[in-house]
Amino acid sequence: MDVTADSFSYHLPRILDDLAACCFVSLDFEFSGIATNTVGPSRGSQSLQARYAETKRAADKYQILQIGLTVCHEDTETATYTLKPYNLYLSPIIDQKLEVERDGTFQSGAVEFLLANKFSMDSYYRNGVSYLSREEEDLAIAKAKERHDRTVVCSTLDVKETEHESIKFLKATRRLVDDWLARGNTREGYLNIPPPSRANESHESKLFPATLNRFQKRLVHQLIEAEYPSLVTIGKPTFVQIINYNEEREKAIKEQQLKRTQERIWRQTGFRWIAEALAGGNLSNLDAGYFTGILSSSIAVKSKHSLREFSEKLKEALKSHRPVLVGHNLFTDLVYFCRCFLGPLPDRVEDFQAMAHELFPMLMDTKYMATHDCGSINPRSSLQEINDSLVQQATPRINVHHQHGKYKTQRIDHEAGYDSFLTAQVFIKLSAQLRDGGTSRLPGPAPIERGISTASKTPTDQKPERSSHSQHLKDLNTRFDLIQVEEDLDALESVPPNAEVSLDSSPEVTRRVNAGELIPRRGAQFWQVYGNQLRPSIVDSRVCKSCQETLVRRNYASAATTAEAETVPSATSTYPVVKPTYTINAGVVLSRPPQITRDLTQFEKSYYFYQKRLNERLAMPFTKYFYFKRGTPADEDWKRKIRERQTPARDIGNYNAYSKEAWNDELLVGAVDAEPDHQVEMLVQDAEATVNATSQDTSKKEEIPRPFPRVTEADQKGDQRSLNRLLQRTLYLLVQSKEGYWKLPSSPVEHEETLRLAAERTLAQSAGVNMNTWMVGYHPVGHHVYNLRRPKLDEAAGKEHMGEKTFFMKGRIMAGQADLSANVQNLQDFKWVSREEMAKFVLPQYYSSVKNMLADR
Numbered sequence: 001m002d003v004t005a006d007s008f009s010y011h012l013p014r015i016l017d018d019l020a021a022c023c024f025v026s027l028d029f030e031f032s033g034i035a036t037n038t039v040g041p042s043r044g045s046q047s048l049q050a051r052y053a054e055t056k057r058a059a060d061k062y063q064i065l066q067i068g069l070t071v072c073h074e075d076t077e078t079a080t081y082t083l084k085p086y087n088l089y090l091s092p093i094i095d096q097k098l099e100v101e102r103d104g105t106f107q108s109g110a111v112e113f114l115l116a117n118k119f120s121m122d123s124y125y126r127n128g129v130s131y132l133s134r135e136e137e138d139l140a141i142a143k144a145k146e147r148h149d150r151t152v153v154c155s156t157l158d159v160k161e162t163e164h165e166s167i168k169f170l171k172a173t174r175r176l177v178d179d180w181l182a183r184g185n186t187r188e189g190y191l192n193i194p195p196p197s198r199a200n201e202s203h204e205s206k207l208f209p210a211t212l213n214r215f216q217k218r219l220v221h222q223l224i225e226a227e228y229p230s231l232v233t234i235g236k237p238t239f240v241q242i243i244n245y246n247e248e249r250e251k252a253i254k255e256q257q258l259k260r261t262q263e264r265i266w267r268q269t270g271f272r273w274i275a276e277a278l279a280g281g282n283l284s285n286l287d288a289g290y291f292t293g294i295l296s297s298s299i300a301v302k303s304k305h306s307l308r309e310f311s312e313k314l315k316e317a318l319k320s321h322r323p324v325l326v327g328h329n330l331f332t333d334l335v336y337f338c339r340c341f342l343g344p345l346p347d348r349v350e351d352f353q354a355m356a357h358e359l360f361p362m363l364m365d366t367k368y369m370a371t372h373d374c375g376s377i378n379p380r381s382s383l384q385e386i387n388d389s390l391v392q393q394a395t396p397r398i399n400v401h402h403q404h405g406k407y408k409t410q411r412i413d414h415e416a417g418y419d420s421f422l423t424a425q426v427f428i429k430l431s432a433q434l435r436d437g438g439t440s441r442l443p444g445p446a447p448i449e450r451g452i453s454t455a456s457k458t459p460t461d462q463k464p465e466r467s468s469h470s471q472h473l474k475d476l477n478t479r480f481d482l483i484q485v486e487e488d489l490d491a492l493e494s495v496p497p498n499a500e501v502s503l504d505s506s507p508e509v510t511r512r513v514n515a516g517e518l519i520p521r522r523g524a525q526f527w528q529v530y531g532n533q534l535r536p537s538i539v540d541s542r543v544c545k546s547c548q549e550t551l552v553r554r555n556y557a558s559a560a561t562t563a564e565a566e567t568v569p570s571a572t573s574t575y576p577v578v579k580p581t582y583t584i585n586a587g588v589v590l591s592r593p594p595q596i597t598r599d600l601t602q603f604e605k606s607y608y609f610y611q612k613r614l615n616e617r618l619a620m621p622f623t624k625y626f627y628f629k630r631g632t633p634a635d636e637d638w639k640r641k642i643r644e645r646q647t648p649a650r651d652i653g654n655y656n657a658y659s660k661e662a663w664n665d666e667l668l669v670g671a672v673d674a675e676p677d678h679q680v681e682m683l684v685q686d687a688e689a690t691v692n693a694t695s696q697d698t699s700k701k702e703e704i705p706r707p708f709p710r711v712t713e714a715d716q717k718g719d720q721r722s723l724n725r726l727l728q729r730t731l732y733l734l735v736q737s738k739e740g741y742w743k744l745p746s747s748p749v750e751h752e753e754t755l756r757l758a759a760e761r762t763l764a765q766s767a768g769v770n771m772n773t774w775m776v777g778y779h780p781v782g783h784h785v786y787n788l789r790r791p792k793l794d795e796a797a798g799k800e801h802m803g804e805k806t807f808f809m810k811g812r813i814m815a816g817q818a819d820l821s822a823n824v825q826n827l828q829d830f831k832w833v834s835r836e837e838m839a840k841f842v843l844p845q846y847y848s849s850v851k852n853m854l855a856d857r
Contacts, residue, residue, distance in 0.1 A: 003088035020300035024324035033062035033107030059339035068416030087417025091128025130270035135343035211238035586758030587746035759809035768819035784849035
């Protein structure tokens with residue numbers, strides 16, 4: 001649902017009501033610019049502090065342009081989740097009467113991206129919802145107080161010595177004010193500048209214009225403020241009125257004007273009311289009149305109350321019930337969110353960490369959920385890819401509210417509302433997949449660079465003292481009654497293993513959670529593993545440094561073995577939590593490139609033959625006597641050949657380019673004259689005839705060597721071990737394992753070995769060293785995943801072996817031949833096959849993984 005500046009007042013109370021009763025909220029933003037990733041080979045891996053500082057600088061410079069917010073309600077009786085997505089632009093404009101300026105900056109790359117995805121700049125400026133950050137609110141109030149505070153006196157006038165007209169105007173004003181003050185008690189209660197026109201007006205009055213412009217008004221205000229402390233000025237549309245200073249009256253006016261300014265600020269606050277609700281901020285100044293339309297339809301406040309009581313009840317519900325905040329790549333969104341609505345950010349990441357935990361009891365990052373311990377060096381991490389991989393998952397059941405059906409029928413990539421809608425769907429399905437007893441997995445001790453954590457880590461013989469913040473978080477309840485959260489800046493785990501949690505779900509709800517129909521309840525291992533863990537960068541300690549640097553620039557990277565993580569026993573599950581692992585293999589797509597050009601099609605043969613005859617028609621006539629002398633043997637030989645061929649050309653058949661039949665220069669498809677082999681034979685026979693005609697030994701005919709045939713002896717015998725076959729095609733090396741399966745050469749990656757080194761070793765161990773090969777590049781061209789039908793569980797090591805993942809490197813053979821006589825992999829046979837032939841030998845699933853790595857010819 002699109003929310004505009006005009007409809008925001010209608011949607012605001014309904015969104016707040018949903019927030020007070022929902023199970024989680026997903027957010028997504030579109031920015032005017034983002035931090036430029038500077039991780040690269042020259043800099044090495046980036047620390048969390050450096051990444052935070054980089055993102056903080058970007059958040060100080062750029063703004064949030066568009067906000068997507070999706071509210072999710074859970075119905076445990078029907079095991080259904082109802083989503084309400086909202087999409088709105090955030091207006092950069094502030095009410096000018098607040099005297100607060102907001103600078104806007106755009107990054108060219110961000111603008112190009114936004115416009116390419118149909119971002120409406122017109123809607124951004126015209127229909128954007130207003131907002132005012134806490135910092136801007138404080139600044140507006142400070143300026144309003146300064147404007148009405150007489151302790152801050154203007155001591156100078158904005159007039160230069162060369163501005164003679166302004167100086168003359170000020171002198172005339174002083175005379176009028178001095179004359180008015182000199183009358184004492186007999187003077188009027190006020191003095192107008194300029195004075196009203198009268199018949200007997202003084203000479204000074206004639207120096208004033210009929211009405212004052214803005215500059216003249218400012219001069220009058222400054223003059224009275226600087227030189228007449230017992231007087232005050234009141235601005236009018238066309239003049240300035242001067243009266244005596246009255247402290248009580250001025251105090252009442254000041255309070256009234258500050259009240260108006262505060263009301264103007266509250267109207268300008270806009271979307272920050274929602275931000276304050278998410279962050280547990282102060283909503284006491286939100287006018288109760290906003291909630292008139294939801295008195296009878298509220299979800300969070302059931303019983304009937306007066307409007308003011310209802311408003312207080314709803315605000316209390318928002319304060320006590322804090323939904324889980326969900327995002328994709330939430331680290332960046334969180335930094336921008338806090339900077340945009342709450343104010344300046346701290347310099348240290350630890351201080352930002354503490355602030356984030358103070359504001360949000362539970363954060364969930366779907367990118368972290370999808371990539372954490374996934375066992376892949378190139379995991380699917382984009383929101384659309386993750387959603388596509390989960391689209392066939394039937395449970396949990398997700399519905400879209402009937403009033404929010406915009407994204408049910410249309411896909412609008414990179415619109416904030418649509419992305420928040422996808423994030424909500426992904427979170428629900430991933431949460432059900434990663435529940436306790438399923439494929440839950442516990443992380444080992446993780447370096448702080450990998451995520452923002454929220455748990456304390458204390459010695460077992462000491463009891464940590466509860467801070468007021470920790471107690472505050474304990475009292476907060478979410479829709480899932482999440483675990484209590486304690487804070488320690490040095491913590492490395494998201495939740496202490498001995499956290500005191502309770503399970504109060506009914507047996508039916510527990511059954512549905514175990515069946516994957518509902519999100520895990522409080523106390524589940526799921527929240528301990530994935531809660532409050534963000535993915536600020538792609539740096540991962542389990543991927544080699546080369547991969548970390550390369551993943552920034554491209555999708556493929558060198559493989560690395562997965563570091564072993566200790567198994568932590570689950571306090572809430574009767575099953576041991578194990579870590580799924582895969583064996584990482586390095587494979588080689590070793591190819592022999594085509595040796596000759598491909599065969600021409602019948603159409604191509606006829607076309608090229610036609611071009612030759614056409615060229616003969618367009619060429620100048622052959623002047624034979626320039627080459628042959630009359631009556632010589634060469635002249636006679638030429639006359640004989642021209643009678644047979646009718647043309648000087650030797651490979652276009654019988655054709656006279658200058659006869660009446662010259663137009664008939666095309667052949668039927670399949671004609672012998674168009675065959676390249678026939679044309680070559682004609683050229684060879686002509687050469688042989690010339691050689692034999694001029695030879696003095698007529699008893700022996702000399703033969704000209706013919707070109708080698710395009711079909712080799714190996715082709716005729718069907719020898720698939722030979723490299724001298726299918727010269728027009730690319731051939732690939734297949735090897736046969738001891739079990740009889742055909743595959744590309746591969747073997748497990750050894751400790752501290754890159755993919756390229758592993759591929760070179762694999763090739764030498766499997767096909768011998770009698771080949772001159774060249775490994776193309778340092779990155780794999782594809783991969784194949786083999787999953788065991790029944791994973792092998794190693795309880796002692798805390799691992800569950802799921803299968804193998806093979807990453808293929810591309811290689812070329814320059815000379816030599818495969819030799820299995822000394823192979824150490826017990827390989828039985830090898831073949832050199834084309835792409836189509838490979839499909840006949842390997843398993844269908846294997847071929848489906850590798851076929852796109854193979855050349856079409």
